[in-house]
Ligand SMILES: Nc1ncnc2c1ncn2[C@@H]1O[C@H](COP(=O)(O)OP(=O)(O)OP(=O)(O)O)[C@@H](O)[C@H]1O
């Protein structure tokens with residue numbers, strides 16, 4: 001069907017070319033034919049008139065020389081009729097026919113009064129009668145005959161072009177011209193058809209290419225592109241197709257990426273759920289089978305099961321939180337917030353575990369840190385997650401600093417540690433869900449790989465940004481920014497930490 005439609009376009013074009021050229025040829029032929037015919041008639045009239053004048057002159061002389069006798073002109077008239085292939089009539093001043101001569105046995109014309117009266121008054125008359133077709137045309141001229149400067153009569157001369165044409169005279173001219181025009185037109189028509197076919201092909205070729213490419217795109221080959229061969233409408237169509245394909249390619253790429261992320265998430269979640277579940281299952285079975293006899297041992301087993309349940313609980317809570325932050329369904333209530341007291345409170349909460357690890361926890365802030373616009377519960381969680389990470393990856397005798405400073409339009413908070421650091425190739429990924437630099441190590445230390453993803457989601461919900469810098473073996477800096485609160489608004493009274501904080 002497609003091939004037919006394109007071919008029919010080719011045919012349409014070829015036929016229109018031929019049609020236009022045929023029309024042009026017909027118009028040119030008619031115009032040229034008509035004007036040549038008109039000019040030719042004028043030429044013929046002039047010739048007949050000259051012949052008439054010449055004859056009138058000679059008839060006048062013969063009349064006088066013959067003793068003013070019309071009979072004396074008969075030979076001259078007959079010869080002239082044969083020579084000029086005309087019918088000739090001589091009338092006297094009364095309009096009465098005196099002498100006549102005709103070519104062959106053609107009937108002698110009776111001159112109409114209107115055509116012989118003017119010459120009897122000294123005026124030459126010429127003209128033609130008959131319709132558009134040459135068959136019934138007749139050309140005539142009449143001229144006065146004078147003797148001793150007196151009009152004594154008139155010569156009336158007529159010629160019938162068709163009759164003359166039959167005998168191969170100049171009258172063949174018009175039909176020949178028409179024939180030549182027709183032949184030329186036919187040749188031009190054939191040439192036009194050939195050129196038209198080539199032109200039509202050159203137009204339909206890019207259309208065919210575009211059709212083929214779009215068909216490929218429709219089948220899912222989004223990398224398909226159309227060659228842009230011109231800057232006309234077809235070229236613009238090709239460009240539009242290419243833009244459409246590029247757009248589709250990008251969208252589909254995005255969709256595939258999303259799909260991949262979703263698949264990764266499902267596999268990560270199921271993996272992270274199955275590890276604690278396996279151990280809970282194992283310990284529970286041991287308890288049920290009575291394998292654990294010792295009381296202390298039994299209590300220890302319960303403790304392990306409880307720890308694993310907590311881990312599961314935390315994982316599920318983290319996932320739920322993350323989903324809510326990322327979908328924007330969690331309510332954050334940004335208020336003017338003083339960061340300094342919040343940071344001090346985090347330090348108090350974490351001091352014990354820092355001391356346990358032999359790590360110093362300190363802050364570094366300008367005297368007056370301006371208020372930010374943030375939800376204090378959520379920012380508390382961000383700080384806890386960052387300090388928790390720093391504690392986890394900083395060896396004894398290390399140092400963790402929470403530093404705040406003002407940058408353009410925002411407050412920047414750095415959590416700086418002197419820990420093991422993160423390799424440059426890992427650094428860009430640490431904010432991704434379930435990303436852990438060293439899976440086995442993190443499983444041992446209990447991280448789920450969601451902490452930084454939650455940090456990023458919370459900070460970005462506030463309109464801030466997160467970033468990380470690290471030097472392996474020297475330490476890591478995790479940084480986030482928060483927008484400044486509008487000036488002149490008082491801070492909220494200091495708030496307690498959220499009841500449940502995700503560590
Ligand atoms: N301060 C740090 N020093 C070294 N590595 C870090 C630091 N903070 C994060 N990382 C690396 O980035 C990874 C991702 O951190 P993230 O907080 O998202 O997950 P986690 O701490 O492993 O688990 P969770 O926070 O869910 O308990 C960590 O597993 C760790 O490898």
Ligand SMILES: [Mg+2]
Nearest residue numbers: 389447451452
């Ligand atoms: Mg963490």
